[in-house]
Amino acid sequence: MRRLQRTDNKGxxxxxxxxxxxxxxxxxxxxxxxxxxxxxxxxISVLLASVSFGAxxxxxxxxxxxxxxxxxxxxxxxxxxxxxxxxxxxxxxxGEILPMKLxxxxxxxxxxxxxxxxxxxxxxxxxxx
Amino acid sequence: MKYLPQIIALLLFSASFTFADxxxxxxxxxxxxxxxxxNEQTNRIYVAxxxxxxxxxxxxxxxxxxxxxxxxxxxxVAVNPVTNKxxxxxxAASxxxxxxxATNATQTLLxxxxxxxxxxxxxxxxxxxxxxxxxxxxxxxxxxxxxxxTTVSTMAWPISIAINEVTNKIYIGHDSxxxxxxxxxxxxATNxxxxxxxxxxxxxxxxxxPITNKVYATSASTFSVYVITEPSHTVQTVxxxxxxxxxxxxxxxxxxxxxxxxxDTMxxxxxATNSTINVPTxxxxxxxxxxxxxxxxYVGRCGSPCLxxxxxIGVYLGPLSIAALVGQAGSQRIAVNKVTNRIFVTNSLAxxxxxxxxxxxxxxxxxxxxxxxxxxxxxxxLTGPYGIRQVATTSSFGVFTFTGIxxxxxxxxxxxxxxxxxxxxxxxVNESITNLDMIGLE
Numbered sequence: 001m002r003r004l005q006r007t008d009n010k011g012x013x014x015x016x017x018x019x020x021x022x023x024x025x026x027x028x029x030x031x032x033x034x035x036x037x038x039x040x041x042x043x044i045s046v047l048l049a050s051v052s053f054g055a056x057x058x059x060x061x062x063x064x065x066x067x068x069x070x071x072x073x074x075x076x077x078x079x080x081x082x083x084x085x086x087x088x089x090x091x092x093x094x095g096e097i098l099p100m101k102l103x104x105x106x107x108x109x110x111x112x113x114x115x116x117x118x119x120x121x122x123x124x125x126x127x128x129x
Numbered sequence: 130m131k132y133l134p135q136i137i138a139l140l141l142f143s144a145s146f147t148f149a150d151x152x153x154x155x156x157x158x159x160x161x162x163x164x165x166x167x168n169e170q171t172n173r174i175y176v177a178x179x180x181x182x183x184x185x186x187x188x189x190x191x192x193x194x195x196x197x198x199x200x201x202x203x204x205x206v207a208v209n210p211v212t213n214k215x216x217x218x219x220x221a222a223s224x225x226x227x228x229x230x231a232t233n234a235t236q237t238l239l240x241x242x243x244x245x246x247x248x249x250x251x252x253x254x255x256x257x258x259x260x261x262x263x264x265x266x267x268x269x270x271x272x273x274x275x276x277x278x279t280t281v282s283t284m285a286w287p288i289s290i291a292i293n294e295v296t297n298k299i300y301i302g303h304d305s306x307x308x309x310x311x312x313x314x315x316x317x318a319t320n321x322x323x324x325x326x327x328x329x330x331x332x333x334x335x336x337x338x339p340i341t342n343k344v345y346a347t348s349a350s351t352f353s354v355y356v357i358t359e360p361s362h363t364v365q366t367v368x369x370x371x372x373x374x375x376x377x378x379x380x381x382x383x384x385x386x387x388x389x390x391x392x393d394t395m396x397x398x399x400x401a402t403n404s405t406i407n408v409p410t411x412x413x414x415x416x417x418x419x420x421x422x423x424x425x426x427y428v429g430r431c432g433s434p435c436l437x438x439x440x441x442i443g444v445y446l447g448p449l450s451i452a453a454l455v456g457q458a459g460s461q462r463i464a465v466n467k468v469t470n471r472i473f474v475t476n477s478l479a480x481x482x483x484x485x486x487x488x489x490x491x492x493x494x495x496x497x498x499x500x501x502x503x504x505x506x507x508x509x510x511l512t513g514p515y516g517i518r519q520v521a522t523t524s525s526f527g528v529f530t531f532t533g534i535x536x537x538x539x540x541x542x543x544x545x546x547x548x549x550x551x552x553x554x555x556x557x558v559n560e561s562i563t564n565l566d567m568i569g570l571e
Contacts, residue, residue, distance in 0.1 A: 064285070064305075066263055083286075088350070090304060090331075094477065095163045095179045095204045095220070096415075096431070096460055097288070097304065099331050099349045099372065118371060118391040119413065 055084035057107045057128045066092075069113075069126040082115075082126060089115050091122065154484040155457065155476075156192050158185035162475035162482060163204055165464040170210040171230060174464065174473050176482055177203035177217055184217055184228065187482065189469060197233050199226040205247045209254065212273060216256050218244035225258055225269075227276060238278055240269035248290040249273075250297065253317055257299050259287035268301055268313075270320060281320050283313040291335040291344060292317075296359070300344050302332030312346050312357060325362045327355040334376035338383065341400055345385050347373040354387050354396065356403060367403050369396040374415070381421040386445070388414045388428060395428060395445065410443050418463035420470065425487060425535075427472055429461030442474055442485065444535060457481050490558050491532045494565030496523045496544055496551070501568075503527025508545040509567070513538050534558055542567065 054063040066083045071093075081092035087105060091098045100122070103114040110128040114121065159181030166175050172189035177199070184197045184206065200219025203226070207216045213230035220243050227236045242262025249256050254273035260266070260280075268281045268290075289302035297317035303310050310330035314323045329348025332355075336345045344357040349372045356365040370389035373396065377386050383400035394407040395414060415431035428443035442461065459478030466473070472485035492511065496504045503526040511519040511531045517540070521529040534540065540558050542565060544551035549569030556562065 085305070088331075094161065094460070095202065097333065099304075099333075 054086040071122045177206045200224040218247040241265040291337040295339045302335040333374040513540040
């Protein structure tokens with residue numbers, strides 16, 4: 001592809017081979033430099049949205065604290081303790097610790113929190129209230 | 130009917146795997162045994178029973194038991210054989226129960242919130258307890274003489290302890306954070322703590338080789354074992370397998386064994402080179418213990434809470450061999466009595482402790498001609514499961530011997546001779562066999 005670089009009278013550089021969208025963005029920005037801070041804010045907010053903040057319940061972080069919970073194993077309701085840690089969750093069951101993962105870090109229903117590892121999956125009813 | 134002998138042999142083989150034959154005995158204990166320790170001086174075994182809030186004391190000579198009430202949810206136990214004191218960490222009570230081994234009298238000490246692990250430095254008579262409760266972030270240090278408790282601050286969520294009694298250094302593993310964690314080093318002389326950064330968290334297992342002065346900490350988040358060389362705190366990373374947790378050191382052979390729960394493997398680390406091999410184990414390996422006198426390694430299985438009822442005990446025999454012995458249901462913790470060479474395994478769901486007689490067996494016999502004369506310089510081959518193979522040559526009287534045979538497995542003895550034909554003999558070896566005669570057929 002032929003890429004011809006040229007500079008306009010305001011010192012902006014563009015490429016003739018650029019796509020229509022790129023050219024449109026270029027001219028939009030060139031016409032209104034004030035849009036740059038808003039674009040930066042937009043990009044940052046998109047990036048932040050993609051970054052994990054750990055387990056949350058009703059918008060509040062629940063990382064780093066132990067909660068009591070129950071789960072059903074072979075038809076029997078077993079008491080457990082859980083501690084959330086980002087995507088991970090420590091499940092204390094019968095005195096043993098199992099390192100597991102949350103299926104969804106945003107917990108909407110504390111009565112149905114699914115955790116798993118390579119071998120097993122529990123649906124927890126966690127006392128988050 | 131063609132396969133009748135094989136069917137009979139199979140039935141005999143299966144029938145032999147009852148607890149009494151395989152394990153040498155099962156001792157009933159109170160509810161949910163979850164931790165175990167042995168006093169080799171008194172030959173007593175202490176079993177913390179979580180739901181019963183008791184410690185069952187097993188007499189290693191008679192296998193009689195007695196119950197000692199302790200605090201709520203005992204989950205860790207340690208013995209000081211020098212003072213004959215037993216220390217029990219009670220998770221829900223946030224206490225440690227001190228049991229006098231001579232009288233079973235108890236004393237209760239308040240420690241930090243939710244203690245998870247406990248270990249004794251027999252040289253200094255200090256006992257260390259990890260406090261894993263919210264914001265506890267500490268290790269309690271008990272003076273074994275006065276029972277006074279002091280607190281040493283650590284990073285959050287201390288979970289495991291290893292002690293180097295030679296250097297009087299205590300190493301604490303943490304389960305906080307998936308990455309950028311640390312091992313906390315406590316100087317036993319001053320009770321000052323120093324963080325040793327490691328990349329991964331969730332160090333459920335930590336162990337020390339006092340001969341090489343190296344510390345080994347598992348990380349279930351990075352699937353690694355971190356090797357800390359002391360006193361420089363130099364950290365090297367050894368890749369293990371999925372979800373390593375328990376770890377044990379054989380200081381005699383400088384081998385380290387890490388159990389990978391989700392991979393069903395055990396990573397064997399050569400302590401000299403940090404080279405590794407991953408050995409397949411039974412399903413859901415959970416705990417590991419070594420008898421440094423014999424070099425045998427014992428692997429316990431996680432039953433519940435790992436969603437499985439039947440349990441097995443693996444025996445690592447050397448380079449790539451694992452034998453599975455049947456245990457009972459529930460997660461298993463293992464203690465070794467090196468003096469009696471007995472292995473004790475908790476079966477948490479079955480409320481029992483399996484006793485394994487780990488003595489080796491031998492097979493001695495003769496190779497005879499059809500007329501009953503001893504056949505000398507004849508090659509005799511012993512083969513067993515998991516690639517076990519030994520070769521012996523007969524003496525001038527036709528006598529052969531195989532030693533160092535792990536019991537409770539089927540072995541086949543065959544003779545290689547150009548002059549006579551011999552039928553191979555297969556035996557289940559539960560104890561030494563002294564007169565296995567191989568007689569030529571023609």
